[in-house]
Amino acid sequence: MNSRVLVIFVDALGPCQLEAAGGFGGLPYRGQLRGFLGYSCGALPTLLTGAPPARHGRMCLFAQAPEGTGVLAPLSWLGLLPRVLHERSRLRRLAAWMLARQARLTGYVELYRVPPEAFRWLELPEREDLFAAERIGGCETFLSVARRAGLRVFAAPWQLPEEQRWAHTEAVLREQRPELAFAYATELDGALHRAGNDSAEARLAMRRISTRIARAAEAMRAGGGEVRTIVVGDHGMADIDRVVDPRGLLRRLHGVRAFVDSTMLRLWGDDRTLARARDVVEGEGLSGQWLDTGALEARQAPTHGDPYGRALFLLEQGSLFAPSFVGGAVRGMHGYDVGSSSALAAIASDTPIPESCHSLTDVAPWVRSLLGVSA
Template sequence: MKQRIDIFIFADALGWAIASRRRFAENLLPVRNKCETLLGYSSTCDPTILTGAVPSDHGHFSFFIKAPSESPFSNLRPFGILPEIVAGHHRVRNKVSKFIARRQGYTGYFQLYSVPFSKLPYLDYSEKKDIYEPGGITGGQTTIFEHWQKSGKPWVRSDWRLSDPENIAHARAEIEKGQVELIYLFTAKLDAVMHKYGVDHPEVDAAFDQFEKNLQSLADLASRHYRDVRIHLFSDHGMADVHVCSDLLPRWNKLGLKYGRDYIAVWDSTMARFWFSDETSRTTATAWLAAQPDGEILTDERLAGYGCLFPDRKYGELFYLLPSGSLFVPSFLNQRKVTAMHGYAPEHPDSAAAWMSNADTLPVRSLPGIFPVMKAASEA
């Protein structure tokens, strides 16, 4: 029998507010606290979890950015004239996404979402490489997996392309072999179910129940093969029910500024990011946005405080953020309303991530604190 195993379980969107209200896995994981998240989405948070670095250092924030010169999507221009009913169809977009990823050699997660084909020739995609593989982090940081590899301890991790049942089955098979000492288990079902049904719904209750059963069963299995079973569960961000749909995008389009000539913008689900061609456009846009009741402009001071002020302005010169529970409909991410969303001000209680463990570890108060615990486990 092996001495010790550390199982690190990532649960996308397992917010602290939701988990603590549900008293989720309280018996199994009694060491638990709120974990501060970051501004942005999983694309911002996950590189921080894997490296311990803040976004302005690891260089990841949001998927779509202004193309520095030639856009990898420039030859998609002909698609721009397709009627929106065809171009907006998710099957069409999934096929085109796969085609682009293959042609461009993208190894990471790539999805066109609802970015209009007419806007793509002005844009680029920031996460071209698989962030879980060596060399995948833009800022050049090594991920936890390279540290685990160097430690000499046997380790495995999930394939984020696979479903939760497949990844859980993989972890169980490794535990049964009794050799592995470090596991990173990736799960995303809670995120998907909550986006679809909202944070409180019978389908969500069922998903939480199933997840808790899976965790307990994993812990039981591990305790048959190891003397010291350490289970650590954490998330990247929380989730909030959507109560308000903002039509800021169609209203913005009536302002008279021309996309591509005066400005470039990316409309994420809860945040719009702008780059301007000249000072007149910038002044017009800033004044107009500041007067809209939907959300707020994020100052550079605030972005810096979030660790999200990128000196090269790669992710935007001006950021406009919606309050928790609001959603741009439409946006470049979704055409229609989504029942629940994340990507709001990190200090909002519904945004916070969670840290839960059955063992005392280094304190984890915010996302960068997860990496040191994973690293310490390989040095124990």
């Protein structure tokens, strides 16, 4: 007899965070998963599909598009406004909402601090709701596989505020008795970014999440049958001890297209241009490493068409670009190299974790096997 399965995704739950949370009561089996280069917008599709970023094509929130063709291109009009206006978060949220409505985007849309002129050559890879999508970059999710098999599936609406989302999730688990449920916890990530690992805010967030996990599992079991609970993260979090202002460096990068993420400087250009850019970047004496196409391929990053850069400079764990195109200085960050501790994700369960489950790519096959469905 196949099990009913409750999967709870906790953004920024790494092994260190799981240990600090006490492992979440009632889940005695714990482990760690190898992560991939990039951010949550790449890791979450990997969890859902079981495919690495090189296959599903996701890594960062923003990707390159041919000039003027991307969904973000119309927003270059923001550059007509004074900087003091177009950088206001309220205006940017309104512009993002209008864009999503006009372009019928159901995925996560946020403009952060991207310079308006960059919108002409940027694209949003995530255009649709990951939890409702049949496929991500051609790769089927375990949610879609279960739906296709005729199972009752519930995925928590990520658009709802945290407390409201969990209340809705618990009610649905009791009333609809799904055979596969996917719950979504985001507040730990925000707390760790704002306050760091050893903070009262992070500890309170983990206690709330632990309580919500227990309540969701109890609600799921109320539907009867054998229920397996899996709690999994997408990455951990590192405390910041060095902030790097990239503005002077950007002024010295002539003739190269650049995007500054929190932990990486992504670059596009021909071989000669990138060679000059590498000399400039490495001349800064920053703690980090230059990753060319070969290094990106070795990390299973998407490289076909250079969507996220032909090369990038990746900061050492604990360092942060600020101000970047996606934010300012914070206390915690992730998005470092695959060998760093913050690139590891945690996993916990009330059932033994298979020995083969050692990477983000291994979660989806395990969920499918528990449900008795195949991709």
